[in-house]
């Protein structure tokens with residue numbers, strides 16, 4: 259099928275000191291012809307949600323980021339929730355995060371870097387950020403560690419990469435999990451390694467305001483086979499709940515099927531899992 263498309267960029271240019279941000283669209287239609295052709299192919303394939311293109315994207319982004327496993331989901335917020343929930347898995351034995359454990363996070367940041375901490379029943383411990391980067395400083399993190407601390411969950415604020423060497427060192431010395439919210443920072447690098455490869459788990463958002471978009475969308479990455487298995491279990495629980503219980507009890511973290519209502523960031527099943535209501 260031949261497609262004739264006008265893919266020229268929007269004419270309005272951003273002028274410093276002149277253009278109001280609310281009149282400059284954050285998501286101008288800057289797609290190339292081949293991207294639009296791919297989109298049409300997806301429409302023709304009938305797999306609008308999960309299918310071969312999603313698997314391809316997972317594979318290619320995992321390779322780009324430099325880890326083995328990537329799982330697509332419906333938003334960056336969902337990816338954050340999946341990442342932290344994966345750490346509550348019984349597969350992790352005594353290293354599993356339990357309700358009441360403390361998780362260090364930034365006092366200034368995007369709400370859904372923090373929400374999952376509440377959602378899994380943990381206690382967020384907020385640390386100050388540096389004015390220049392809006393990222394937490396290593397010493398504020400070190401000072402916040404107690405015997406209850408199990409993880410650090412922080413974002414690279416507005417694409418500023420936090421001090422990877424020092425923060426990873428703190429995690430190793432204190433046996434802490436590191437969850438890297440990379441939603442704002444796709445393509446960022448530290449010492450030749452890419453954002454997404456620094457944490458035990460990391461996330462990306464494909465909301466239109468970010469570097470790359472799928473409309474809504476997110477991805478969770480890990481290089482650890484056990485953590486990846488834990489993420490797969492969470493998706494499985496969602497499927498079982500939707501298929502057999504005919505309930506929207508699950509998180510609906512997978513990309514939506516067309517015939518199902520598209521529910522973003524909704525109920526979560528962890529409470530049910532803990533209470534033994536969901537087989538997992």
Ligand SMILES: Cc1ncc(COP(=O)(O)O)c(C=O)c1O
Pocket residue numbers: 332333334335336338368370371413414439440441442463464465475476
């Ligand atoms: C740092 C950070 N984390 C998480 C998110 C959530 O991503 P989404 O909007 O895809 O749910 C965002 C969104 O802007 C973000 O900036």
